[in-house]
Amino acid sequence: MDTSYGSAAVPVWERPEPRPRAAPVPLSRATIAATAIRLADADGLDGLSVRRLAKELGVGPMRLYDYVTNRSELLDLMVDRVYEEIGGTSETGEWRATVLAVVHRTRRAALAHEWFADLLGGRPHLGPHALAVGETTAAALSRAPGVRDLDDLQRALGALNAFMIGAIRAEITERRAARATGTDLSTWQAGLGPYLARMLDTGRYPTVARLVADGAHLDAEDTFTRNLTTVLDGVTGRP
Template sequence: METVPVWLRERRTGVGRPAERSRAEVTAAAIALADREGLTAVSMRRVAAELGTGPASLYRYVDGRDDLLDLMTDEVAAGYQLSAPGGPWLPGLLAVCRQGRDLMRRHGWLPELVLTRSALGPHGTDLLEHVLAVLAAHPASVGHKLEAFGVMTTLTAALALHELNAGAAQRQGAYLAHVVAAGRHPHLAAALTGGPTTPAPRFEDTVSRVLVGLLGE
């Protein structure tokens, strides 16, 4: 099993005709396919078809689908607009999270990859460097700062995925209404029906409370 990250591997030259594509073109084709048809559509065969070539030709650039997924995730991270750090740390991190949320809503397949795979390529490393720069003056340990980066990324993905799955939330609400009517879960019924409800917290509120909990005021 290949343990060297795809970004550190040399492109294979192969034999016969020289390569007609680049790793960037392969990545762009995979992203376009996932945007159009979802993550399950991404395979070596389908990406090769997007490029008008045979699957075997892709092995000059990647070892398989896992490489494609890592390249896709990192390439989307190029979409962050990382301005020079300055000012309080929390607004700086929230700005990153808002951009991440926008990217994940634009590429509906991305939250799943962020939540299930650990891939940090060139653009992801730039993002981590930016977050650490925002936190440079913060007294927290390096370990806690790295933990905050992981948590903010994961939480952003989870919240974006929840927003993208609006249909599932509606089905959940319908089932909870049935449960309340059945009368076998009194605490849940009280929580859902016991007077005025507080509006669901905004994205920024949720992320802020978690980050302050991790790093302090």
């Protein structure tokens, strides 16, 4: 899953497309990325290989290497295609509304392409659409009242990304677990009810007991929005 930034003399986004050939199948990096995304959406990154992708496209595996030098470059193209969906055009609205819109679009894109979450949080994504999304977010945060200089902006971006990546990965992990086990979180918790009741009856976990007894089953999107607002208040405010 590692990306190839720094290992190639010319990044894939700056290399010209190979000369098109009509036979046996016309190809482009956009077509390759779109097909790879469809396969990854269905079976995850573990189900994506150059050989399977070539078969899906109706070409020999070696022909794909005219367009991408390795699997890492393929992932780079796929990731940047998702950032294109997220959108990186300049937004002229209030800074908070812009940041909220970008983060919510990122969450929706990750829920639609769960493999995308597996590639968040490693090396920075530097494709043209990823950079556009990054510019929109950074420019908006730089206008926040509590962000006075570049150090503040770097810390604010770091905190925002840490929340966003952690929250998205947690939500997708739960979705995957529910599919793999055939039970959602509530059903899983109910199955552990007798054990949990015995442990809580010991009196050693009073706060956990309150959460179990009285805590509501929170809506994922509403919780994401509320927590995101809290993070923004924290990283852009001053005591």
